[in-house]
């Protein structure tokens with residue numbers, strides 16, 4: 678579904694190029710819930726932004742649902758972002774002047790029309806994430822967890838191929854974080870959604886099918902979840918410790 682091959686990306690400061698991604702290769706299957714972890718500055722957001730077509734990369738190849746992203750025009754990229762990708766950000770990025778319901782419908786509003794079918798899908802999503810009762814409220818009137826569940830619902834409105842989430846639980850307490858992770862799990866289980874999530878939270882990551890550890894612009898290790906969640910979290914913490922050099 679998603680293929681990233683030999684992705685190389687650097688940022689320039691004056692004449693010097695500072696490499697951030699040094700040949701990252703990975704693939705994600707339909708219906709997979711994947712987490713990316715790694716120290717701050719290891720290139721997690723950059724990787725996500727390359728996949729989102731927000732930042733250009735120098736070398737490598739990204740293929741999404743069979744379509745290669747390189748060489749597309751800004752207009753084509755905008756279309757992919759609206760039709761094939763769903764986004765969830767750390768700071769929610771809801772529109773303050775719209776209600777919860779309208780925020781969920783935003784991808785359709787952008788397309789220019791909201792059909793009865795869209796309204797129905799919106800109802801289904803609101804129900805699935807337990808936010809029907811606040812659908813007429815504005816973002817300023819709801820909690821952080823409710824905001825993020827609204828954002829998850831919005832990300833699914835267009836039935837995207839892939840949901841990209843950058844630290845979606847970064848601004849939430851543990852109870853709300855859990856509710857957001859449960860939303861992702863529901864989306865995967867009920868709708869076969871594919872989720873690619875950057876997180877620094879090993880608890881959140883331990884619910885995923887697979888965790889990719891990024892270090893200094895390279896994939897350090899990938900861990901497949903084979904065991905019960907808490908045991909997977911233990912294994913994850915071990916690997917992170919090993920990665921940061923505390924254990925040889």
Ligand SMILES: Nc1ncnc2c1ncn2[C@@H]1O[C@H](COP(=O)(O)OP(=O)(O)O)[C@@H](O)[C@H]1O
Pocket residue numbers: 688689697715716717718719720721722723724
């Ligand atoms: N727009 C940018 N211009 C220059 N340097 C950047 C930019 N974005 C990120 N960087 C640098 O790239 C490195 C990786 O950043 P980032 O991908 O945000 O890491 P992470 O999300 O893992 O914390 C950092 O050293 C950061 O300072």
Ligand SMILES: [Mg+2]
Pocket residue numbers: 721722723
């Ligand atoms: Mg980041």
